[in-house]
Amino acid sequence: MPDEHQENTPATAASEAGETDADGADEPAVPSPRLLEILVCPLTRSTLEISKDRTELISRRARLAYPIRDGIPLLTREAARELSDKELKPS
Numbered sequence: 507m508p509d510e511h512q513e514n515t516p517a518t519a520a521s522e523a524g525e526t527d528a529d530g531a532d533e534p535a536v537p538s539p540r541l542l543e544i545l546v547c548p549l550t551r552s553t554l555e556i557s558k559d560r561t562e563l564i565s566r567r568a569r570l571a572y573p574i575r576d577g578i579p580l581l582t583r584e585a586a587r588e589l590s591d592k593e594l595k596p597s
Contacts, residue, residue: 534560535577547572548581566594 536556537545545554547565554563554572562571563579570586571593572579580586 534574536560536574537577537579545579545581549583554579564589569594 536542542554542556542563545563546552547554547568547570549570550565550567552565552567554565556562557564557571560574562573563581564571565586566589568586569589570583571589572581572586574580
């Protein structure tokens with residue numbers, strides 16, 4: 507029987523969802539699939555794709571990679587890094 511006084515903190519919710527925290531994470535925290543569907547590059551309004559290592563959102567049109575920190579995409583030009591020609595080649 508659940509404890510009626512247990513707080514529903516982000517750590518509790520993550521634990522219940524089967525996710526691990528930042529200290530013991532097997533995979534980086536990423537935004538939900540639904541959020542990824544609606545996010546666009548703030549500079550070009552083009553679609554974003556998630557990087558292979560799931561730590562960045564890629565805007566090929568803007569040639570930028572926006573970092574994802576604790577599951578939250580940082581969609582500012584200042585936070586983004588420029589992509590090289592090699593990184594932009596389709597895999």
